[in-house]
Amino acid sequence: MSTADKPRVDVPHLYDKYGRAITDLRIAITDRCNYRCVYCRTGNDGAQYPELPFADYLRMARVFVSLGIEKIRLTGGEPLLRGGIIAFVRELSQMRTLSGKKLDLAITTNGHLLAEMAQPLKDAGLTRVTVSMDAVDADKFARITRVPNGYESVRAGIREAQRVGLDPVKVNCVLLRGFNEDQIVEFGKFARDENVVVRFIEFMPLEEDRVWSPEVVVTLNEIVRTMAQFMPLVETEHARSETARRYKFADGIGEIGIIAPVSQPFCGQCSRIRLTSDGKIRTCLFSVIEHDLYQRMRRGDDDAQLADYIRGVVIQKEARHHIGESDFIPASRTMVHIGG
Ligand code: SAM
Numbered sequence: 001m002s003t004a005d006k007p008r009v010d011v012p013h014l015y016d017k018y019g020r021a022i023t024d025l026r027i028a029i030t031d032r033c034n035y036r037c038v039y040c041r042t043g044n045d046g047a048q049y050p051e052l053p054f055a056d057y058l059r060m061a062r063v064f065v066s067l068g069i070e071k072i073r074l075t076g077g078e079p080l081l082r083g084g085i086i087a088f089v090r091e092l093s094q095m096r097t098l099s100g101k102k103l104d105l106a107i108t109t110n111g112h113l114l115a116e117m118a119q120p121l122k123d124a125g126l127t128r129v130t131v132s133m134d135a136v137d138a139d140k141f142a143r144i145t146r147v148p149n150g151y152e153s154v155r156a157g158i159r160e161a162q163r164v165g166l167d168p169v170k171v172n173c174v175l176l177r178g179f180n181e182d183q184i185v186e187f188g189k190f191a192r193d194e195n196v197v198v199r200f201i202e203f204m205p206l207e208e209d210r211v212w213s214p215e216v217v218v219t220l221n222e223i224v225r226t227m228a229q230f231m232p233l234v235e236t237e238h239a240r241s242e243t244a245r246r247y248k249f250a251d252g253i254g255e256i257g258i259i260a261p262v263s264q265p266f267c268g269q270c271s272r273i274r275l276t277s278d279g280k281i282r283t284c285l286f287s288v289i290e291h292d293l294y295q296r297m298r299r300g301d302d303d304a305q306l307a308d309y310i311r312g313v314v315i316q317k318e319a320r321h322h323i324g325e326s327d328f329i330p331a332s333r334t335m336v337h338i339g340g
Contacts, residue, residue: 013068013098014273014310016283016317024071024272025064027057028339029085031077031277035110036146037134039176040336042208043146047077048337049278052294054088060275060293061092063306070097071104075339077277080113086120093125106130108172108340112150114157122164129161130170130199134179136186144179158196170197170257175218184223185230192254199244199257205323206285206335214324220245220260227256240269267320274339281310282338283317286331 014022030051036043061072072092079085095103104127111131118129131154135141138151161169171190175181184200191198200223205212224247227233233247233256243266244257260266267284274282279294291313296306322328331338 014314017315018268018317018319020268020270020317021068022271022273022314022317023069024073025061025069026073026075026272026274026339027061028076028275028277028337029054029057029074029079029088030082031337031339032081033076033078033110033336034081034112034147035078035150037174038144038146038179038209039174039203039207039211040334049276051082051277052279054084054091056279056294056297057088057275058091059297059303060279060306062095063303063310064273064275065095065097065103066303067307067310068098069103070101071106073106073108075108077336077339078110078112079107080109080117086117086124089121089124089126102127104128108132109157110145110150111154111157112147113153115153115160118157118160118166119164122166126166128168128170129166130172131158131161132172132174133158134173134175135183136190137183140180140183158194162195168197170199172199172201172259174201174203175223176203177216177218181218181222181226184218184226188227188230188249188254188256191256192249195254197255197257199259201259202262204261204285204335205328206331206338206340208334208336214262217262219263220258221263223258242269261321262323265320265323267318270317273314273317276333276338281313282333283313284321285335285338285340286321286323287318288329288332290332 031049032047092103092105097103105125106128107126108130133154134144141151142148158169173187187198203217224233232250234250236246236248238246244259247256280290281293282290296309
């Protein structure tokens, strides 16, 4: 191989046909969840898709990392429900990116079990954590999650994650008109008092009960306007591939992010790809088809063949989502079974 033919090690090797570099992998390690959030689940159904042994996720992750993945986020379902997650994080933390760096290793969790797991996760090599919390009021929190007495557990989880040095600790809040739009200012105060980055997420049509409509979405502009009643937000720089628009309060204290896939889509900068708990690749949250990586493994493909398959799948990544448009087709899975 001449020098010119050799793959460069300082650039990601996974590109889609629109020239987007794919550097972030999200792995759902279960689709079970101990919460039944009104905007996500019906509240009745449990897991629908199988979970794979961690050894299988590890092999897949290794192949992805060999192709240029730099960040892995574990999600679900609720990832902390899965026994063996600490050892899995430890194994992932041994992997190195193409440029020889440690992976950026994150978890998205509802935080219910985080107080007891933050230290072992940190010790195993987890870099940071995002906790989903949709109200800063215990009763409202219980109405949204449909689980009594979860609020204090989640608050304790956030505090413990900060104490052990998971950095940054982010708190994600999905806003729904009629449920929690009155929490915007309260979350602003929470971000400042607790020194966490609060990120509001616009509600997307990915729920099990079909409750989404444009009217239910609390948009970025509305959030910024509402927060100004407490204190104005000033937008700051954000990285190109970052999903959130970042804001500081006018007095410089506290950070807010707004993820606005509905009112201000960022598909053109998307760097993400997802692996479901049963080993299927999804190139977009809104994909209507999946790509069965696990089946390839089971039939005996070697790592080079899996890498070729992944490259071929990534090429097909969708240009953008079609939320709110007349040609919108619902995704083939809902959020809890994809991994947010
Ligand atoms: N159980 C973990 C948790 O609660 O963070 C991880 C899985 S959960 C599906 C991941 C994230 O997706 C959560 O922040 C949740 O609020 C968000 N989410 C779920 N359904 C959503 C929807 N329809 N639109 C926007 N965000 C959603």
